[in-house]
Amino acid sequence: MLAGYAVQVEQSRGRRFPEPAHPYRNDFQRDRDRVIHARAFRRLEAKTQVFTRRYSDHFRNRLTHTIEVAQITRTVAGALQLNVDLAEALALVHDIGHPPFGHAGEKALDAAMRAHGLRFDHNLHALRIVEDFEQRYAAFRGLNLTFEVREGIIKHSRDYSAADHPELAEYLLEQRPPLEAQLIDLTDEVGYNTADLDDGYEAHLLPIEQIRDSVPIFDRFLREVEELYPNVADKLKFNETVKRILNRLADDLIHNTQRRLKDEKIETLGEVREHRARLAAFSPEVSIERQQIKDFLYSNLYYSPSLAEEKIDAERVVTDLFSFWMQTPAALPQPYREKSDEESLPRVICDYIAGMTDHFIVEQYEKYCGSKEFSPQRTRGNTG
Numbered sequence: 399m400l401a402g403y404a405v406q407v408e409q410s411r412g413r414r415f416p417e418p419a420h421p422y423r424n425d426f427q428r429d430r431d432r433v434i435h436a437r438a439f440r441r442l443e444a445k446t447q448v449f450t451r452r453y454s455d456h457f458r459n460r461l462t463h464t465i466e467v468a469q470i471t472r473t474v475a476g477a478l479q480l481n482v483d484l485a486e487a488l489a490l491v492h493d494i495g496h497p498p499f500g501h502a503g504e505k506a507l508d509a510a511m512r513a514h515g516l517r518f519d520h521n522l523h524a525l526r527i528v529e530d531f532e533q534r535y536a537a538f539r540g541l542n543l544t545f546e547v548r549e550g551i552i553k554h555s556r557d558y559s560a561a562d563h564p565e566l567a568e569y570l571l572e573q574r575p576p577l578e579a580q581l582i583d584l585t586d587e588v589g590y591n592t593a594d595l596d597d598g599y600e601a602h603l604l605p606i607e608q609i610r611d612s613v614p615i616f617d618r619f620l621r622e623v624e625e626l627y628p629n630v631a632d633k634l635k636f637n638e639t640v641k642r643i644l645n646r647l648a649d650d651l652i653h654n655t656q657r658r659l660k661d662e663k664i665e666t667l668g669e670v671r672e673h674r675a676r677l678a679a680f681s682p683e684v685s686i687e688r689q690q691i692k693d694f695l696y697s698n699l700y701y702s703p704s705l706a707e708e709k710i711d712a713e714r715v716v717t718d719l720f721s722f723w724m725q726t727p728a729a730l731p732q733p734y735r736e737k738s739d740e741e742s743l744p745r746v747i748c749d750y751i752a753g754m755t756d757h758f759i760v761e762q763y764e765k766y767c768g769s770k771e772f773s774p775q776r777t778r779g780n781t782g
């Protein structure tokens with residue numbers, strides 16, 4: 399039973415190229431499956447989430463992060479009686495446009511593009527992947543996804559103005575996206591805030607005492623766990639604490655969104671779209687707790703000196719390769735050389751680099767820019 403404000407698959411605006419119905423799967427289920435079968439999706443396995451050099455085989459990469467976000471999204475969407483198939487497809491596709499090397503790679507790629515008066519934006523890149531770069535079907539380029547999935551790719555995390563992006567006019571930019579799309583940015587946060595605490599702890603970069611001193615919600619749940627299980631190993635106390643944080647964030651997202659829908663008397667999808675603001679949200683109280691986790695992760699993990707070296711390497715690899723191909727376009731693979739007849743060279747190089755996995759870009763760097771001055775590989779953490 400879907401709520402009145404959910405997206406009904408029967409009312410989808412459909413695909414660019416109409417296709418016959420599938421006997422067992424509805425259109426959003428097919429879109430979810432098309433994403434899973436895409437090359438760009440498989441490459442997420444070899445793209446950095448937070449750690450470029452892997453300290454351990456237990457850490458998240460962009461694929462396992464994506465699967466965790468899909469799991470959280472299904473739970474939250476189901477509890478809100480939203481369209482779980484659509485929400486799941488959006489969760490699975492949400493990071494598909496990310497370049498290699500996580501945010502360091504994204505920053506370097508955007509900086510390289512800005513030098514040519516252009517930008518790199520991972521949502522817009524994701525749209526290009528599903529609309530154009532994926533080639534699986536004889537009848538059309540791209541994955542021919544439904545309107546609602548393409549709209550969600552663009553609008554899940556931010557608003558684009560029609561003035562700045564006339565090419566996105568078809569995506570109803572003056573309207574809010576459906577709740578299934580609004581959720582994704584928030585379930586993404588639930589996923590990475592808890593997972594990054596976990597990986598940071600496993601990497602021995604975030605000692606438990608340091609987390610509890612800076613993150614009140616962590617301290618509160620750890621106290622509860624210490625009382626319940628005084629004699630278990632620290633790692634288990636840590637896991638129980640993080641599990642409680644995840645549940646609190648997800649639970650708050652469900653209940654606060656329900657409350658807002660009720661207060662604003664939202665009953666239909668049209669009212670969600672026409673509403674002045676996004677309706678999916680954490681409560682003010684939990685927003686503060688979430689911000690405390692984020693602040694802590696920024697200052698102690700993402701910008702920690704331990705990760706600084708690998709970020710500098712990552713930026714150099716992206717920057718040097720970009721300028722190498724700008725100066726030597728003949729060294730680009732044939733399909734990209736051909737594309738540079740239709741599109742600007744920086745855009746073609748950007749598309750090529752953005753699609754690469756971490757190890758493929760390092761291989762390219764060693765081939766064209768030499769392997770000089772790479773920071774030594776870190777020893778793997780001994781993390782049971």
Ligand code: MG
Binds near residue numbers: 463492493586
């Ligand atoms: Mg993400």
